[in-house]
Amino acid sequence: MLKNLIEIENVSFSYEEEGEPAVKNVSLSIPKGAFYAVLGQNGSGKSTLAKLMNGLYKPSSGTVKVYGMDTADDDKTWEIRQRAGMVFQNPDNQLVATVVKDDVAFGLENIGVPTEDMPARIEQALRDVGMQEFADRSPHHLSGGQKQRVAIAGALAMQSDIIIFDEATAMLDPRGRQEVFSVVQQLNRNRGLTVVWITHYMEEAALADRVFVMHRGEVVLEGTPSEVFSHADILKKCKLRQPPVTEIAENLREKGFDISSGVLTAEDMVREVKRLCASSWKK
Amino acid sequence: MLADITLGQFYPADSFVHKMDPRVKIVLLIVFIVGIFLAKNLIAFIPAVLFVILAARMSRLPVRLLIRSLKPLRFILIFTFILNIFFLQGNLPEGQEPTPVLDWWIIHLTAEGILQALLYSLRLIVLVLGSSLLTLSTSPIALTDGLEMLMTPLKVIRFPAHEIAMMMSIALRFIPTLLEEADKIMKAQTARGADFESGNILKRAKAMIPLLVPLFVSAFRRAGDLAMAMEARCYHGGEGRTRLRVLKCTWRDLWGAAAAVLMVAGCVLISEFVHII
Structure with a gap:
């Protein structure tokens, strides 16, 4: 039985070959069922780290393993992305279809799920995020929080065990933030969904099992929220506050x-x- | 005002025509257009007109919607009709003289010419009504799905059928988003003193630059984000892809096809045997 779903070892990544690495020598592992938060200011490398976790970026050095599969292995790319879903920052720029139901189906269509299995999986996923009554609506008419919930349903329908949230609440109003965060918390508690929550909101990180603080591409602090937030001085250096x-x-x-x-x-x-x-x- | 913009002209209803397979509807529209160009005189037009009336009834679309679809056409209709009565003399057999109606100065109107001008206008009207019936009764999704399926055989010659359909559906998804954004930018620029309303055409076109530049920049950023999100959701082209919506031909499509074939046959046969102009 695999304990850690994501295993990151000494990973560095730079966008340009000679450039300053956006992620420097990061090692961390994420166990099954965990709710881990990655905290950092703009440009701290937290989003880059997120995109390394499902093979959207390949590490310049070091290895990233998802379910024991190396993200550098091109044959495994689609399986890795099916296992590790991702929800992005801008709710408008990640929904593809003109109808909610079709959007949830998008991932299923891509991985070749038979047509007759789709409706049940879509309905279940929408129900899990409380969006079942919007199945036939257009995403354009939904609020930001609702759009993010549809994006979560898209990952759930693909039966992802891990969802990486790349600042999924950064563009939402307080109500939408609350709405999305509590849906994710419930999925983590009741369904055992493994969550990687990338954010710059302290209040959200405070509710995670474990927090990683990133600064200039490095993990500078790691521990339970109370451990991490007791280091006011280091947080201040990272331009974060308790x-x-x-x-x-x-x-x-x-x-x-x-x-x-x-x-x-x-x-x-x-x-x-x-x-x-x-x-x-x-x- | 931008919030209630509808995509395309789709008018949802529960009807025979709405439930038909979009592929069949697209093909039938093409057959219909061929049919009305084969109709050579007004009598031969009767089957085509009957076909449109029948389809309109079966689609349960409000008549005013259909009439409204003709509205953008009104100037072209009047213009072609007026031009045609002056220049057309009717297709008369060799040696037969047209019947003059009005002969004054440089204006020579003939009964045959007027009939033919009527025929041309009718052809335009029926053509637009037929196409509107398709777009009003078929949702944009069904339409793109139908087009994709119809274009699939062209993949043999490397025609990117799936990609084109995907682009169309993404465009449909982002039209309202971008419209809303354009509205926002316009307001922001107006607040900074931009003037979009006064001046001549050239000046107004120039005033659009501060609207279009940010809109394009943002559209490209959205495209980048969307591509990343699609990749994260395992999108890798049309290969091995299944679909949620599967198109199925039913007895309705058979009836539709039969009606269209009858109509074309009617148009051709009447043109062949009845000569009035």
């Missing part, structure tokens, strides 16, 4: 309040404050 709640919690701790480290979300904060109130009542 999530606002974490920052507030740390400031309070500096002022002498008894707040434990590792506050990442508003819920954590509420819990801590309640605990604090309860203990001061006792006094």
Whole structure:
């Protein structure tokens, strides 16, 4: 049984032969069922890393293996891309068809799924992202969040076990972001979908199992969200900030309040404050 | 206003004609056009007119939609009709003189000429109605699918049938997106003082440059993104590709074909045996 679905070893990649590498000597592995986040500013190489994961780019050196298949092997390209789906940043630029149902079918048509198997798989995929009632609509009339959910359904219909989200929420409004993120979280929890979540939103990374922080093509920090976000200095160097709640919690701790480290979300904060109130009542 | 733009002219309805195979409809349109060019006189036109009326009834399309499809044609119709009554004398057998109606100064109108001008106008009208029936009753997807299938035999001579159909469907998908974007750019440029409305044609054409340049840049960026997304979804050309929508010929198509053949036969036979002009 394979433990790590994606295995990246000492990978470097540069767009031009002599140019500065966009990804430098990165090694990481992604186990089955994980929800991993890759965090970084613009130009940190996080999107390049995403495209290395399904063979859209081939590493200049090092190896990328998906399900044990080397992405440099041209015979495996289509199998790798079927296993590792991808959702991109711009919701408009990744839907191909004029009808939602046809768009979900696009990947299935490409990998040669028999016509009679398609409707069931499309319907299931659309239901998994809560878009079943839009099956016959035109993507043009959907909101950004809905379009991204259709793109997710496209990958699910192909029975991808991994979906790589390349800043899939960057162009959405807060509601759309929430909508897409919670669908992905549910798929990860209930379906065991392996998720690679590339983002520059701290709040999203805080909810991942593990976070990788990239800066100038290198992974500079790695660990659970609370480990990573405790390194305020390194994050600052990468032009990233801790999530606002974490920052507030740390400031309070500096002022002498008894707040434990590792506050990442508003819920954590509420819990801590309640605990604090309860203990001061006792006094 | 751009939000409710419809793709093509498709008018969805549940009808005999809507349910016909798009391939058959395209072929029947070609047969129909051949038929109306074989009809040599007004009587021979009766089967063609009957065919259009029958198809229109079976398609359950609102009549006003069909009439509207003739609207862009009104100037050409009037123009050709007027020109034709002045210049046509009718195809008369050797030695037979045309019947004059009006003979004044340089204007010589003949009954035969008027009839023939009518015939030409009718031909145009029926032609446009027939084509509109196809585009109104067939969704753009079905139309591209049908065209792709019809062009498939041409693959033997390396004609890129699949690629052309794919380009057509992507164009259909992006027309509303790009229209919306053009609208946005136009507003942004207007806010910066661009003037798209005043001046002569040359000046207005020049004013389009600040609209077209950003639109093209963005279209190319979209194309790059889309190509990447298509590759990520395993697109590798038409080879080994299956399809969600499979076209099937049914009894409807058989009836349609029979009606079209009857119509063409009618047009040819009447032209052959009835000579009025």
